[in-house]
Amino acid sequence: MFDITFSQTTDDIDWTRLKDDLMADDFDNGRTPDELRRSFENSAVVAFARHNGRVIGKARALSDGVCNAYVVDVWTHSGYRRRGIASRLMRLLEERLAGQHVYLFTDDAAALYRSLGYRPQGTGMSKVSGRWLNRF
Secondary structure: OOOEEEEOOOOOOOHHHHHHHHHHOOOOOOOOHHHHHHHHHOOOEEEEEEEOOEEEEEEEEEEOOOOEEEEEEEEEOHHHOOOOHHHHHHHHHHHOOOOOEEEEOOOOOHHHHHHOOOOOOOOOOOOOOOOHHHOO
8 A cells, every 4th residue: 555644734735746737637627736726725624645745635625614515626646546545535524524514516426425425415506607717
């Protein structure tokens, strides 16, 4: 097994390398490294998995701090998948969201989230307000 470390802080993240890895793994949504950093810094809780200092997994949650939280940006590098990394990242988020309704949207990982106790609820919907990232 790889020596993987987990953290719940944005300290010492190489945002440019993370952006490059997300692009290479087809998980990039257009944010610049600075926008990616700001997204995580402005989140209620964050979690990272690292191997030899390199981020190989990430997740974050937005929260009102009372009763509702929304998990976004869950990713595990394709070379490290199916080793429990995303499950551990989710548990780290959930530990800091106790008592809250935690909601998420997934395109292709429903089985993972079901295995963690998540159940379908309602109909997820989305809309971009204005232009995506104010430029696209």
